[in-house]
Amino acid sequence: GVPLVRLLGGTALRVPTDVTLAAGDAVDLATAAGRRRAEGFTVLKLKVGTDAHGDLDRVRSVRAAVGPDVRIRLDANQGWTPREAVRVIRGIEDAGLDVELVEQPVHRRDLDGLAWVSDRVDLPILADESVFDVRDLVEVIRRRAADMVNVKLAKCGGLQPARTLLDLAAAHGMGTIVGSMMEGPVGVGAAASLVAAHGTTAVSDLDAAWWLAWSPVTGGLRYEGATVLLPDAPGLGIADVSEAKVQRHG
Ligand SMILES: [Mg+2]
Numbered sequence: 347g348v349p350l351v352r353l354l355g356g357t358a359l360r361v362p363t364d365v366t367l368a369a370g371d372a373v374d375l376a377t378a379a380g381r382r383r384a385e386g387f388t389v390l391k392l393k394v395g396t397d398a399h400g401d402l403d404r405v406r407s408v409r410a411a412v413g414p415d416v417r418i419r420l421d422a423n424q425g426w427t428p429r430e431a432v433r434v435i436r437g438i439e440d441a442g443l444d445v446e447l448v449e450q451p452v453h454r455r456d457l458d459g460l461a462w463v464s465d466r467v468d469l470p471i472l473a474d475e476s477v478f479d480v481r482d483l484v485e486v487i488r489r490r491a492a493d494m495v496n497v498k499l500a501k502c503g504g505l506q507p508a509r510t511l512l513d514l515a516a517a518h519g520m521g522t523i524v525g526s527m528m529e530g531p532v533g534v535g536a537a538a539s540l541v542a543a544h545g546t547t548a549v550s551d552l553d554a555a556w557w558l559a560w561s562p563v564t565g566g567l568r569y570e571g572a573t574v575l576l577p578d579a580p581g582l583g584i585a586d587v588s589e590a591k592v593q594r595h596g
Pocket of ligand 1: 421423
């Protein structure tokens with residue numbers, strides 16, 4: 347009978363989110379960045395890692411398009427070798443492009459490589475695919491392989507393990523963000539409720555439901571610019587599920 351956020355011990359119903367810019371060439375990225383900024387987003391997550399040689403130009407192009415007041419974070423999605431990662435990240439640092447963090451620069455299983463990169467750059471390194479569950483996070487902490495961890499309900503299995511991951515990271519001085527897969531209002535609503543109740547050190551990555559052309563549910567969260575608005579309604583505030591919509595689009 348209460349909103350999930352309240353069940354988890356929180357009261358806030360507003361959660362800021364970043365928005366993702368899909369991997370593309372420097373010009374397309376700059377165009378997309380300008381659009382997202384005009385829509386009210388102030389934290390952009392730029393997908394890189396598909397072409398190490400062009401990534402510095404991509405970041406430069408986005409920074410030039412949005413100016414100094416927008417935060418830029420990168421997600422390499424495991425795409426670089428450790429050497430490429432260090433070369434690209436140092437290039438970004440030397441160019442003064444003011445990037446907030448770099449997510450998953452190298453292959454998820456290469457924790458030695460991840461630690462090697464973290465040792466050699468100043469930008470915070472955020473582990474995503476390297477950390478699904480608590481054992482993964484313990485290993486990252488033990489090797490000092492990353493500065494931050496991206497906690498997702500769909501990786502760790504739900505709200506309880508997600509809270510454990512956030513607490514464990516905080517206890518070891520690691521930064522935290524909460525993200526999602528390509529989920530709709532149900533999954534993103536649960537993740538946003540977790541953030542509202544628990545808090546993280548950096549802005550969440552919860553834009554997935556914003557991209558949906560249609561949703562099988564009515565009710566649930568809404569977006570207002572770069573803010574996820576949680577409904578003040580029981581659970582996730584989902585009012586109805588439309589079988590007809592699922593049939594029509596499925
Ligand atoms: Mg990621």
